[in-house]
Amino acid sequence: MLHFSFDNIFKGNLLILGSQLTQMENRNKQQLLYINRINKVVEHIDDNLDAELSLEKLSEIACFSPFHFHRIFCALLDETPNNYITRRRIEKIAGRLFFMQKEDSLTDLALGYGFKSIHSFSRSFRKFYGISASEFQKRSQNEFSKIGKIQSKNGTEHVSFEKYFYTMDNLKIWLQMKTQVEVKEMPELRMVQVRHQGPYKEIGKAFDALMKWAGPRGLLNFPKTKMAGIYYDSPRVTDESKMQSSACITIMEDVEVSGEVSKITIPKGKFAVGSFKIKVEEFEKAWNSMSLWIPENNFELRKGHHYEVYHNDAEQHPENLWFVDICIPVK
Numbered sequence: 001m002l003h004f005s006f007d008n009i010f011k012g013n014l015l016i017l018g019s020q021l022t023q024m025e026n027r028n029k030q031q032l033l034y035i036n037r038i039n040k041v042v043e044h045i046d047d048n049l050d051a052e053l054s055l056e057k058l059s060e061i062a063c064f065s066p067f068h069f070h071r072i073f074c075a076l077l078d079e080t081p082n083n084y085i086t087r088r089r090i091e092k093i094a095g096r097l098f099f100m101q102k103e104d105s106l107t108d109l110a111l112g113y114g115f116k117s118i119h120s121f122s123r124s125f126r127k128f129y130g131i132s133a134s135e136f137q138k139r140s141q142n143e144f145s146k147i148g149k150i151q152s153k154n155g156t157e158h159v160s161f162e163k164y165f166y167t168m169d170n171l172k173i174w175l176q177m178k179t180q181v182e183v184k185e186m187p188e189l190r191m192v193q194v195r196h197q198g199p200y201k202e203i204g205k206a207f208d209a210l211m212k213w214a215g216p217r218g219l220l221n222f223p224k225t226k227m228a229g230i231y232y233d234s235p236r237v238t239d240e241s242k243m244q245s246s247a248c249i250t251i252m253e254d255v256e257v258s259g260e261v262s263k264i265t266i267p268k269g270k271f272a273v274g275s276f277k278i279k280v281e282e283f284e285k286a287w288n289s290m291s292l293w294i295p296e297n298n299f300e301l302r303k304g305h306h307y308e309v310y311h312n313d314a315e316q317h318p319e320n321l322w323f324v325d326i327c328i329p330v331k
Helices: 006-047 055-062 066-077 081-097 106-112 118-129 133-142 168-178 204-217 280-296
Strands: 145-151 157-163 182-186 189-197 227-231 244-250 261-266 269-278 306-310 322-329
Touching (some): 006 261, 081 133, 168 280, 189 204
Antiparallel strands (some): 182 269, 227 244
16 A cells, blocks of 8 residues: 655655756756857857858857757747848848949949859849849939838739838938937947847847846946947848847946846947937837938948937836937948
């Protein structure tokens, strides 16, 4: 006959639960380690689109074998490393085409972003957007538009140029009412970050994760500590499910990071800066008006981070206004 003890059953359940929790914690730690390593690769790719980006080199950065790196990268980003690199190069060039002058060389632009030849670029660009780069440039500069790929009836993709609800003239007037854009030298920003992939409006999830990590470490010393967002893509040329951004807070001293939290430094440099007091639904208009201001005032974009710095908590403002600086790197 078997004798049951409630105490032993309870203890046994605790042991099972404890084992499950330990397994879950180990899986979570492993997942965070993978995210951290792949984030380093993503940052390296974005900073070196003009360089040779071999699978072997990228797997070394991630500290994985090429086989495991490829598998983990695909699982986390839902695309292969090669597809990611090609897409990033094409989208960066597409963003530049909005502001490129007719006399500028498309060949130089393609080679500057890592394509081996104008022919390989042209083939990749047409495959991605369904039209040639020159046609893309012509149409995008004729109308200040939102560009996306839509599915046609026969299943093929083609470019959709969807007009915004406001014209370029309206954007200029709105910008003049909201801020006086300055071009100035911005100081170096040392920060910690949590990266986010997906619609920019969902970056709050990354900020929540960052705050939960930073709070217990005594890093949230507002208003001295500033919150910032880095935006790596233009919604006009990148599908929102693929857009990359970073939720950041500034740090005064070096800190040890772990898991999905990493360090990032924005070097000092020349930026077009617009200081706004806006509602959350006006952020897109603020970015679009700033992007329009740059070529209208004969400035050129340079390589660097596009970011915004928040100076208040909108929930504490009677009109729910954000006090924010939008900073775009220019030559």
